[in-house]
Amino acid sequence: MKTSWYREPWAWFVFILPFTAVVAGIVTFIIANTNPDTLVVGDYYKKGKAINLELGKIKQAQKLGMSFGLKLVDDQLIIRPTGIEKEFPLLNVNFYHPTLADRDFSLVLTPDGNG
Structure with missing residues (x-):
């Protein structure tokens, strides 16, 4: 069958x-x-030139003896200057996400009573 x-x-x-x-x-x-990938940048040449500017900022900070200690306590990031004689009135801090540019943000920090 x-x-x-x-x-x-x-x-x-x-x-x-x-x-x-x-x-x-x-x-x-x-x-x-x-979910497009944001790793590839259209103006990669400009980004490459900007890296050299960032390295210049790092070298300038090293010349001034600037260094900071970072400590994470209960979802709070504590940034303390170490080895710096004078206090800074404010500090610009940029946070960059490795792959998602929309998660990048900047903060302007001022010292509290503990410096």
């Missing part, structure tokens, strides 16, 4: 494999388009 093709388990097995590959490809395409 001959059975219909849709009652054969091997027929479904043969159809399911390519179908899952197509669905996985479509899902991968949707994920790739909704």
Whole structure:
């Protein structure tokens, strides 16, 4: 007795494999388009030149003997100057996320009673 093709388990097995590959490809395409990668910068040359400016700032801070100690206590970041004679009225601090530029932020910090 001959059975219909849709009652054969091997027929479904043969159809399911390519179908899952197509669905996985479509899902991968949707994920790739909704979450674009921000690692590649269009103006990479300008960014490269800006790195040299940042290194200049680091060298200038080293010349002035500027260094700071960081301590994290109960979700609070404590920044203390170490090895610096004079106090700074304010400090500009930039926080950069390694891959998501929209999570970058800057703070202007002033010393409290403890310096």
